[in-house]
Amino acid sequence: MEKKWKMQAKGLNFYYGNFQALYDIELGFRERDVTALIGPSGCGKSTFLRCLNRMNDLIPISRVEGEVLLDDKNIYAPSVDVVRIRRRIGMVFQKPNPFPKTIFENVAYGLRVNGVRDKNIIAGQVEKSLRQAALWEEVKDRLHESALGMSGGQQQRLCIARALAVEPEVLLMDEPASALDPLATQKIEELIHELKRFYSIIIVTHNMQQAARVSDTTAFFYMGRIIEVGETDTIFTNPKNRQTEEYITGRFG
């Protein structure tokens, strides 16, 4: 049976002031699927990702046209509360960005701001999220130490745990391993494999092998447009478009 669409971008145009960064994006993301967004620097991958949880709302000069559906509801509809949307769509950034708080408080943060008060529930959810992020064993004895003392790879997994703690349905990851060493990168990739059992994951990556390893679907962006999208195996072995082929074989970009 075909998995159903978790999110869909429909006729999405995006502008930074007068500069159009995205053109007519049509792209769907299936439930419990990993979609990789690839393409040369500046082609609009991050911009697109940030449209999916309305993070671009923060940029005053920006403007969006079109729709982004989450479970068939447009997240840009005027009646939608952006705060609720962002809880349902987690985000992991390129550079690990833990808060200057303890490990525990980092993970508990999302619970607290979303109104969870019960100490036992919070402690339980923190442990569960850290386990899901494959970090529990490493940090269980120093939960109340500052998160900034962790290694980069640990910090990034902490950021993933922090995102998971608020029980999102979709996970957006913008080059989550690009600032990490190969071993830490491998851990993140293994984690993505685990997490796709529960979440729809959309990952931007510059690393072709990584895209091939972790994703089910791949979309190739170029100059603000989607050039080709399809099953990852097909895209990497038998791309239809010449630009896609040139990009994945490293001849440009």
Added chain:
Amino acid sequence: MKDSSEESLSGENGRITGIFDKGAGLNVRRRIQTLWFTLFRGAALVNGFALGLILFFMLSRGWQAISWEFLTQPPRDSMTAGGILPCIIGTLGLALGAIAVALPIGVASAVYLNEYASSGKITRIIRLGISNLAGVPSVVFGLFGLAFFCIILGMGVSLAAGALTLGAMTLPVIIGATEEALKSVPDTYREASLGLGATRWQTIWRVVLPSALPGILTGAILGISRAAGETAPIMFTAAVFFTPKIPSSIMDEVMALPYHIYVLATAGTSIEQTRPLQYGTALVLIALVLGMNLVAIIYRSKLRKKMR
């Protein structure tokens, strides 16, 4: 084969052309560097020298005046003897009052300007107002305080009126320091917080302000300690020539260290005779200001460590 490879490395058309051996030698570049660094070090030293000189003068001329009595008694004999306790308490009260007024208002304004307001016409006007406020001479603040707080609001010459005047004068400093501190909070913190479903207010309250706090507090205390040494803003609004009494309410008039120095040095009948008292009072004022700055610096480094 070996020959040809060596040839291609050096010589006219080779990789090594020798152009780097022709310019100014490394020794010359080093000497230029040393010269400039020495000049710059000299400039930096002037600062330390100035502070040292001030401290030296105050200490050498004022230390005889410092005694237990000087610090714990009110003045007597038409202020030619006795202590300066009312002045110390007055200045501390004015500084605390000013911070209580200016810190919340200043921080709130800066948060509004930096985190909420879109950069439109109104915020530009507000910013212009703030930067101009910073340029208003302190004596003008004094007259404003007299007209507005003392007369229009009916506070009379009082601790409250003086604290409000000093607070108003310090506002631009606190707003500036807070905005700097807010700007130094990485945007990735804000994005991480919002991405978890926090509101903008929660993000400011739980992430941005705690990160900015060390910078805000240091800026605030530096601003206040500067203001606490000013004479002009309080001479019409809070400070009196002489009162032996320790203020018991914020509506009381007070003595204050800077004004006391001013009075002894200009208005007394025995200016020369009270010189040691003047320097002693100045010494106490400087100690108070440096003490406040020290507290700010220690507090900041503690907060910073806690966040590491």
